[in-house]
Amino acid sequence: MQAETLTPLNIKHYTDGDFVADSEFRYHFYLSIAKHKVSCIIADPLNARVVSLKTFGSPDIDFLKINYDDWKRLQDILQEIKPAYKSKFVLIDNDDCLIAPESLCNIIELEAYYQLHKPILNKSQMLYSKLHIFNTTAVFNLRNETIKFIRFEMPNADLLHQSQLFMKAIVKSQIEEKENKIFVNVHQEFIEVLATDGQNLLFYNTFKYDTETDFIYYILSVAEQRGMESNQIQILLFGDITNSDNAFEMLKKYAARVQFGDKLQQYFYPEAYNQFSSHQHFVLSSCLLCE
Numbered sequence: 001m002q003a004e005t006l007t008p009l010n011i012k013h014y015t016d017g018d019f020v021a022d023s024e025f026r027y028h029f030y031l032s033i034a035k036h037k038v039s040c041i042i043a044d045p046l047n048a049r050v051v052s053l054k055t056f057g058s059p060d061i062d063f064l065k066i067n068y069d070d071w072k073r074l075q076d077i078l079q080e081i082k083p084a085y086k087s088k089f090v091l092i093d094n095d096d097c098l099i100a101p102e103s104l105c106n107i108i109e110l111e112a113y114y115q116l117h118k119p120i121l122n123k124s125q126m127l128y129s130k131l132h133i134f135n136t137t138a139v140f141n142l143r144n145e146t147i148k149f150i151r152f153e154m155p156n157a158d159l160l161h162q163s164q165l166f167m168k169a170i171v172k173s174q175i176e177e178k179e180n181k182i183f184v185n186v187h188q189e190f191i192e193v194l195a196t197d198g199q200n201l202l203f204y205n206t207f208k209y210d211t212e213t214d215f216i217y218y219i220l221s222v223a224e225q226r227g228m229e230s231n232q233i234q235i236l237l238f239g240d241i242t243n244s245d246n247a248f249e250m251l252k253k254y255a256a257r258v259q260f261g262d263k264l265q266q267y268f269y270p271e272a273y274n275q276f277s278s279h280q281h282f283v284l285s286s287c288l289l290c291e
Helices: 021-026 068-073 075-081 107-115 144-153 162-172 212-225 246-254 271-275
Strands: 010-015 028-033 037-044 049-057 087-092 097-101 124-129 136-143 158-161 181-186 190-196 201-208 234-239 257-260
Touching: 010 271, 028 075, 037 075, 049 075, 068 075, 068 144, 087 162, 097 107, 097 162, 097 201, 107 124, 107 136, 124 144, 124 158, 136 144, 136 158, 136 162, 158 162, 162 181, 162 190, 162 201, 181 212, 190 212, 201 212, 212 246, 234 246, 246 257
Parallel strands: 028 087, 087 158, 181 234, 234 257
Antiparallel strands: 010 049, 028 037, 037 049, 097 136, 124 136, 181 190, 190 201
C-alpha cells in the first residue's frame, strides 16, 4: 500500500530540556524501523544522556515493505534524518533474524545458516551485524527497497539489528541472578525470548503469535526447556505490553513472578519519559550501547 494514500502518521515526541537542536554535531542519531513504527532517537554520548525520542506510527503502513518512493513521501521522517549528526545508526526491528555464531565470519556462510531455519524474503538481501555480545552475529533479511532508502538517505550509517541491542541491554542492566529469569521483549506480532546468566547466551529466539494462548505457550515452553518448574519461573517483560493486557494476567497464573523491566540506570533520560512506563521503550532507551 502506498504511503500517499494513508492517513497522517501518529507522532509522539519525548524531549529533554537540555536538547539543543542546532548542535546536532555533538549528538548521535538512531533510526529504528519496525513494521508499523519508525522511531528517531537522539543521544549525547559525552554526557551519557538520551535527549530525544520521536515515534511515527501507523497501523496502515508496513515500513519494512514500502518502496523507496513511498519513503520519500514521508517528509516528517526525512526531516529527522537530514541534520549532520556526529554519527548515525539504523536499527532494524523485525523477526526475520537469527543469532549465529560469530565464527561464521562471512555472508555466504551466514546466508546458508539462515536458510536452514527461515525462508528468504522476495527481492531481499542478507545482512549481518555485530555488537560484540556472547560472540554472536545477528544475521537478518531485509527487502531491497528498505536497503535502498537507508543507503541513499543515510549512506554512512551503521546498520544493526535490534536483537543484539536487546541482549546487550539485558546484560548491562542491574538485574541480579539473570540465569533464573526469562526476558521477554514484546512486539505487536512477535516476541523475543532470552535466557542468559549474564556471561553466556543460554537461549534466544523469536516467536510469532496470533493469540494470547500462543504468547503464553512459547514463553512456558522456553521455561520448560530451561528445566524450570512453575514455582521457579521468573519473567521480566519489556516492550509493547501493559499490566491491563490479558496476556500479562494469564502469565501470572503460570509463573512464580512476572514483572516489568526498567530502563538502564547508567544513562540519563528526558523527564518526558515519565509519560510512559520505563519498560515500553527499553531497547530504544539503550541506544548508546551501539557505541
